[in-house]
Amino acid sequence: MTHNEEIEIVCEALRLEKEANNVIAEYYKVVDDTPPSIDPEPTKRVVQKKQYPVIKSTVKHNWAIMLVPTFILWLLGAMIFSVMFEIGVLISLLGWIWPIIYLVQNSKLKKQNIIDISNTEEYRAVCNEIDRKYEEECKMAETEYLNRMEDYKNNVVVQYNNMLQMWNAQHEKQLREVKNSKESAEHALEKFYTESRIIPEKYHDVEILEYIYKIISSSEYTIKECIDDYEKNEMKKLEMARIQELQYANALASNKRNWRKNRIAY
Secondary structure (H helix, E strand, O other), X not given: OOHHHHHHHHHHHHHHHHHHHHHHHHHHHHHOOOXXXXXXXXXXXXXXXXXXXXXXXXXXXXXXXXXXXXXHHHHHHHHHHOOOHHHHHHHHHHHHHHHHHHHHHHHHHHHHHHXXXXXXXXXXXXXXXXXXXXXXXXXXXXXXXXXXXXXXHHHHHHHHHHHHHHHHHHXXXXXXXXXXXXXXXXXXXXXXXXXXXXXXXXXXOXXXXXXXXXXXXXXXXXXXXXXXXXXXXXXXXXXXXXXXXXXXXXXXXXXXXXXXXXXXXX
16 A cells, blocks of 8 residues: 555545544534423412501600609608608609509500501491402402413413424434434444554544644655554653653652651751
8 A cells, every 4th residue: 555545544534533523413412402492481460468557556655644743752752751761762662663654554555546446447448448459459460360371371382382393393304314414424434444444443533543644644654653653652641741740749748848847947
């Protein structure tokens, strides 16, 4: 076999490998392809929660009722204090307790007042009107939702099913085509290597064939010599990687030793 014939064989092998790789990549791209998703279903409109009017108590805070008795009790306690010590202290203490009693009672009155207002016909009428409007809004939201769902089922789902049927048919056709192309490319490649019988199976790779073609097309090397050169180059890469790994390990060990020495020195 002449040198030119060997160049042609390597060139053809490289072309067939690249073609097969492209076809195989396209095949798996089609295999992994998925149909477009359907539009999401309509959601029910959220009705704002009903809020009843805030009731404000009409019971007012009377400062006079809270403070005047306090001052009177303090004054009375001071007057009696010099004559009857214990009674004076007790009356003065009541002056401190009275505001607390007043505040507690006033709070109870306010709460009861709010309950009384909530039970009035006027307030109940307002609440009933709010309930009525809320129920109407809920019914409207439900009706709107049912109408949208009906439209969704009759239009969106039907259109999507039709589109999906077309997509499946087109996808199956495309899959058959790329599968045939893949099988043809693989068959052509296998046939070429079987007939040429010069490139070992280990080197049936685009990157390796490019390396071989680069050498054989620019020198008088045979395919076997190019393969030997490739193997030598790979051995050099492995040796360089091993040396770099060894250098890294030695540097790491040296750093550890220096760290220990420095630690002992301190």
